[in-house]
Amino acid sequence: MRHVLPHPALSAMLLIVWLLMANSITIGGVVLGGAFALILPKFTQPFWPDRPRMRFGRHFLGYLAIVLLDIVVANFQVAWLILFRRSRDLRARWLVVPIDLTTPEAITMLAGTISLTPGTVSADVSADGRFLLVHALDVADEAAEVARIKRRYEARLHRIFA
Known part of the structure; x- marks a missing residue:
């Protein structure tokens, strides 16, 4: 097979x-x-000499549900920002997200998830793979946004790529 x-x-x-x-x-x-x-x-x-070890059970389905929900919510948030706020009032920020993931597949999935969510885009991964540079459209608290990315996405990816 x-x-x-x-x-x-x-x-x-x-x-x-x-x-x-x-x-x-x-x-x-x-x-x-x-x-x-x-x-x-x-x-x-x-x-692909080493296949990535992934769990496709409830952890993966939970991650998929969170990502889809975040995409829908972020679409409404970005639409509200565009329609009702002036561009000079936006608090666009570059965020440096420390990464605890070790496999290239998991890091790619994290970067892709961030880019799929409207209002954020992954711009670069450090050469050693320990940091991800993310541009966010409107951020009030940089530390809280980094913590949210780590909690909502990276922690779940740890369980999927265990």
Whole structure:
């Protein structure tokens, strides 16, 4: 089975993303997406000598729920900021978030999550992988925002990538 599906989670994710991008579920779309889901992990297998250890149970589902909720809430917050506040009143800040995660996959997932949430974007990871530079659109308390990122996202990623 390992020869056919070297990375089953990646294959499943590729198929789901393909179908979401196609915006419809058709037989041709499923066949083409399935082909990509089987072929791409096989060709990229040499670049993944150590598979990331992930837990796809309740921790992953909880993380996904938190991220989706935060994206929806942040969309409304950013819309309110744009519609009802002047740009000179925004408190845009650069935040340096210390990272306790050790695997590149977990750090990438943290950076991607931050960038997916409207109003924040991950700009850089330090060379040693211990700090993440984040730009936030409106921050009253920098330390509280860093603590929120660590509590809501990084702590959950620790449990997923244990």
